[in-house]
Amino acid sequence: MQLDEFFVTGEPLIYAGMVSIALVSAAILFILTYFKKWGWLWREWLTTVDHKKIGVMYILSALAMLFRGGADALMMRTQLAFPNMNFLNAQHYDEIFTTHGTVMIIFMAMPFLIGLMNVVVPLQIGARDVAFPYLNALSFWSFLFGAMLFNISFVIGGSPDAGWTSYTPLAGAAMSPGPGQNFYLMGLQLSGIGTLATGINFMVTILKMRAPGMKMFQMPIFTWSTLITSFIIVFAFPILTVALALMTLDRVFGAQFFTLTGEGMPMMWANLFWMWGHPEVYIVILPAFGIFSEVIATFARKQLFGYKAMVWAIILIAGLSFLVWVHHFFTMGAGAFVNSVFSISTMLIAVPTGVKIFNWLGTLYKSRINNTVAMMWSLAFIPSFVIGGVTGVMLGMASADYQFHNSYFLVAHFHYVLIAGTVFACFSGLVFWYPKMFGHKLNERLGKWSFWFFVIGFHVCFFPQYFAGLDGMPRRVFTIIPEWMPLNIISSVGAFGMGIGFAIFVFTVVYSYRYSEREKTGDSWDDGRTLEWATPTPVPFYNFATVPHINSMDAYVKLKEEGKTTFDEDKLEPIHMPSNTGQPFIMMAFLFVASFGVVFEWMWMAIAGLIAGVVMMVIRSFDYDEGFHVEIDEIKRTERSTRGL
Amino acid sequence: MSSHELKTGPLEYRTQEGQMTIMGFWIFLAAEIVLFSTLFATYAVLFGRTADSTPPGELFEPGIVLIMTFLLLTSSFTCGLAIHEMRRGSVKGLLIWMMITLLLGLGFLGFEIYEFIHYTHEGATMQSSAFWSAFFTLAGTHGLHVTLGIGWAILLLIQVAKRGLTPRTSRKFFVIGLYWHFLDVVWIFIFTSVYLIGMVV
Numbered sequence: 001m002q003l004d005e006f007f008v009t010g011e012p013l014i015y016a017g018m019v020s021i022a023l024v025s026a027a028i029l030f031i032l033t034y035f036k037k038w039g040w041l042w043r044e045w046l047t048t049v050d051h052k053k054i055g056v057m058y059i060l061s062a063l064a065m066l067f068r069g070g071a072d073a074l075m076m077r078t079q080l081a082f083p084n085m086n087f088l089n090a091q092h093y094d095e096i097f098t099t100h101g102t103v104m105i106i107f108m109a110m111p112f113l114i115g116l117m118n119v120v121v122p123l124q125i126g127a128r129d130v131a132f133p134y135l136n137a138l139s140f141w142s143f144l145f146g147a148m149l150f151n152i153s154f155v156i157g158g159s160p161d162a163g164w165t166s167y168t169p170l171a172g173a174a175m176s177p178g179p180g181q182n183f184y185l186m187g188l189q190l191s192g193i194g195t196l197a198t199g200i201n202f203m204v205t206i207l208k209m210r211a212p213g214m215k216m217f218q219m220p221i222f223t224w225s226t227l228i229t230s231f232i233i234v235f236a237f238p239i240l241t242v243a244l245a246l247m248t249l250d251r252v253f254g255a256q257f258f259t260l261t262g263e264g265m266p267m268m269w270a271n272l273f274w275m276w277g278h279p280e281v282y283i284v285i286l287p288a289f290g291i292f293s294e295v296i297a298t299f300a301r302k303q304l305f306g307y308k309a310m311v312w313a314i315i316l317i318a319g320l321s322f323l324v325w326v327h328h329f330f331t332m333g334a335g336a337f338v339n340s341v342f343s344i345s346t347m348l349i350a351v352p353t354g355v356k357i358f359n360w361l362g363t364l365y366k367s368r369i370n371n372t373v374a375m376m377w378s379l380a381f382i383p384s385f386v387i388g389g390v391t392g393v394m395l396g397m398a399s400a401d402y403q404f405h406n407s408y409f410l411v412a413h414f415h416y417v418l419i420a421g422t423v424f425a426c427f428s429g430l431v432f433w434y435p436k437m438f439g440h441k442l443n444e445r446l447g448k449w450s451f452w453f454f455v456i457g458f459h460v461c462f463f464p465q466y467f468a469g470l471d472g473m474p475r476r477v478f479t480i481i482p483e484w485m486p487l488n489i490i491s492s493v494g495a496f497g498m499g500i501g502f503a504i505f506v507f508t509v510v511y512s513y514r515y516s517e518r519e520k521t522g523d524s525w526d527d528g529r530t531l532e533w534a535t536p537t538p539v540p541f542y543n544f545a546t547v548p549h550i551n552s553m554d555a556y557v558k559l560k561e562e563g564k565t566t567f568d569e570d571k572l573e574p575i576h577m578p579s580n581t582g583q584p585f586i587m588m589a590f591l592f593v594a595s596f597g598v599v600f601e602w603m604w605m606a607i608a609g610l611i612a613g614v615v616m617m618v619i620r621s622f623d624y625d626e627g628f629h630v631e632i633d634e635i636k637r638t639e640r641s642t643r644g645l
Numbered sequence: 646m647s648s649h650e651l652k653t654g655p656l657e658y659r660t661q662e663g664q665m666t667i668m669g670f671w672i673f674l675a676a677e678i679v680l681f682s683t684l685f686a687t688y689a690v691l692f693g694r695t696a697d698s699t700p701p702g703e704l705f706e707p708g709i710v711l712i713m714t715f716l717l718l719t720s721s722f723t724c725g726l727a728i729h730e731m732r733r734g735s736v737k738g739l740l741i742w743m744m745i746t747l748l749l750g751l752g753f754l755g756f757e758i759y760e761f762i763h764y765t766h767e768g769a770t771m772q773s774s775a776f777w778s779a780f781f782t783l784a785g786t787h788g789l790h791v792t793l794g795i796g797w798a799i800l801l802l803i804q805v806a807k808r809g810l811t812p813r814t815s816r817k818f819f820v821i822g823l824y825w826h827f828l829d830v831v832w833i834f835i836f837t838s839v840y841l842i843g844m845v846v
């Protein structure tokens with residue numbers, strides 16, 4: 001392969017991308033070297049197994065991915081604002097909508113939520129880490145290397161261009177030759193390992209490591225949603241693993257699963273993809289529901305209304321999420337009976353979802369609302385998400401879907417659920433738990449600016465798209481006709497409004513880092529209800545000096561009433577903690593090399609990387625590290641200084 | 646992270662770490678069930694789609710598959726014996742039965758490789774049709790699991806020879822025991838729904 005085939009050439013935008021990547025990398029290398037931070041980076045971050053730090057790394061990476069996906073989005077909205085725009089050509093446009101969708105769902109939404117789970121869930125249940133801290137680090141690095149692999153595609157080898165759904169035969173070797181589609185397959189495969197491991201990890205953590213006395217139905221609701229999400233991950237991700245592997249076999253080894261030759265079945269891809277894909281959209285919405293529940297209860301200063309109904313609704317939604325996948329291709333013509341069955345199961349999902357909406361409203365009813373930025377994101381979610389849900393039910397009517405399918409109506413629907421649901425939750429949760437992670441709050445005044453820009457921008461951007469869709473504008477077109485222009489201009493203006501909102505958000509982070517007051521207590525919002533607020537801020541690496549006995553919901557409210565803390569000097573015992581290790585990072589770096597080899601079909605490289613990865617696993621098997629103990633004196637010193645005693 | 650250790654009960658369950666690992670592994674096996682179910686479903690959907698390659702009925706031979714089944718089922722039994730010896734506290738018993746298990750596993754693999762090569766010579770390959778892609782992927786994934794299991798077990802044999810039976814080494818063996826039985830169960834499904842059905846249809 002020639003060098004000019006290896007690098008993508010001929011596109012000014014991509015040259016600009018290359019230059020900025022080179023500059024940013026050079027700047028990072030320079031800063032790390034100049035300030036002698038390499039050792040710090042390795043000791044504190046790359047080798048850490050601390051769930052809080054891993055969570056922070058997840059969130060930072062997800063924000064970077066939100067930026068990347070957002071840049072893609074703005075380019076698309078620029079191209080679509082006017083008819084006959086020449087900003088992006090058809091090929092480039094295809095690549096951008098593909099990477100936008102994939103990055104946003106796989107490398108932004110999921111990692112963001114997993115990051116929040118990492119930071120919060122062990123704290124909420126009174127645990128000192130997750131069940132398998134080593135595996136947790138492995139999950140993170142698998143995600144990050146998978147994301148990197150996918151992201152370099154636009155400068156090396158060329159991006160995939162068959163959509164985030166990658167339907168065959170279009171995505172097959174015959175119609176999409178070259179490395180592009182392989183980046184999709186291997187990037188997702190690599191990060192999928194980590195996601196599955198996260199699912200197992202959190203399931204065991206929540207089932208086995210709760211504070212003494214905490215019953216299942218006393219767990220905070222975010223922990224509940226994490227548990228159920230983990231179930232969905234465990235049962236859905238292996239399907240994706242198989243689907244990706246089969247397509248890889250097709251493309252790289254000439255198998256005939258989804259081909260038009262050899263009696264392959266292209267439609268089987270759509271089935272496998274959505275058997276994972278629909279549960280996947282619930283993987284990114286259930287934790288979001290959990291976050292909204294926590295935030296709303298805290299700032300409405302009331303116990304969550306209908307806690308048990310909430311839990312059962314989550315469980316029901318999770319179960320139903322496996323039974324509706326055909327609604328993504330009603331128009332493939334499975335027949336009236338099959339379509340009716342899936343139509344009904346789809347609409348059924350709206351029932352438990354509605355239950356949850358009423359419970360949030362019930363929590364707000366007659367409460368004294370503390371209107372913080374975190375709360376505003378949650379309040380904005382309720383009506384916006386209802387619009388997304390109701391249009392979802394419209395799409396769920398199979399016969400009507402023949403009209404809506406693959407139009408901008410659909411695009412508007414899933415952005416209303418994914419942005420007003422998942423993205424609002426990410427902002428809400430980040431602002432809410434920010435003081436726990438970083439020791440200071442985000443500036444509220446700037447936060448409101450960013451909130452209003454983003455939320456208004458969101459509605460301006462996506463509401464018109466429902467009508468563009470009804471006017472017949474199809475999805476995934478790179479240019480528009482004059483009739484659709486007014487709606488599209490409005491939409492593009494809204495998109496840039498969201499961009500400004502995001503920029504203000506980033507500014508808020510920097511501003512608050514410099515100017516926000518440092519937290520003095522652990523209970524940042526004064527109204528904390530669950531155990532994470534019982535820890536001092538900054539949270540000691542072992543989380544809890546002593547774990548209190550829990551016998552009610554909203555454990556921290558009870559502790560506050562009883563005047564108890566998580567530092568009971570009489571009950572201190574040495575705490576056992578796991579040691580840091582660089583193995584997960586190195587192992588995943590090797591698997592990254594192996595995956596890169598598969599992408600370019602350089603088998604020597606794939607095999608070498610795989611062998612090196614296996615050697616790392618062998619090393620792990622012989623590793624009998626027992627961790628270490630934190631002595632009582634050290635615990636006392638830490639707690640006294642963080643609690644200001 | 647509690648480091649308290651129980652004084653009674655099977656070694657592998659005495660620490661909280663041990664209990665959690667075993668539970669985590671059960672969940673992992675659940676994920677593996679989904680993985681194999683997907684492969685079985687794929688196989689079922691693509692069944693009969695041989696295009697112009699040889700249909701399975703002409704290639705599948707009862708003899709060799711029966712021998713493979715016999716080897717793997719026996720290995721599951723000897724693996725059970727190995728864990729039984731472990732519970733009795735006998736390192737020697739554990740090592741011996743585990744090595745027999747691995748030899749049986751290797752025998753199984755040998756026959757499977759022979760079988761695959763044979764089919765390839767008859768013109769049935771991963772590339773020849775959708776049906777054969779599905780067949781090789783399903784049986785091959787199982788074979789790959791067996792291979793990994795053998796490699797993994799060898800590492801554990803070295804560890805237990807060096808360290809004796811501790812909560813950690815016993816936990817590792819207990820877990821690989823679960824894995825090995827699981828592969829056996831998967832094979833029973835492959836034997837019935839792939840080979841038996843493939844021979845009669």
Ligand code: HEM
Nearest residue numbers: 281285327328346350389392393395396405406414417418
């Ligand atoms: C009341 C609940 C919901 C219903 C009834 C529903 C229904 C549907 C239907 C029928 C489609 C397919 C339409 C078509 O392709 O013509 C669809 C697409 C989609 N939905 Fe939903 N949905 C609901 C909630 C959600 C949620 C909560 C999310 C994610 C957070 C979501 C994300 C998506 C995505 C990403 C697509 C488009 C996938 C693609 O083709 O690329 N939906 N929805």
Ligand SMILES: [Cu+2]
Nearest residue numbers: 278325327328
């Ligand atoms: Cu769906």
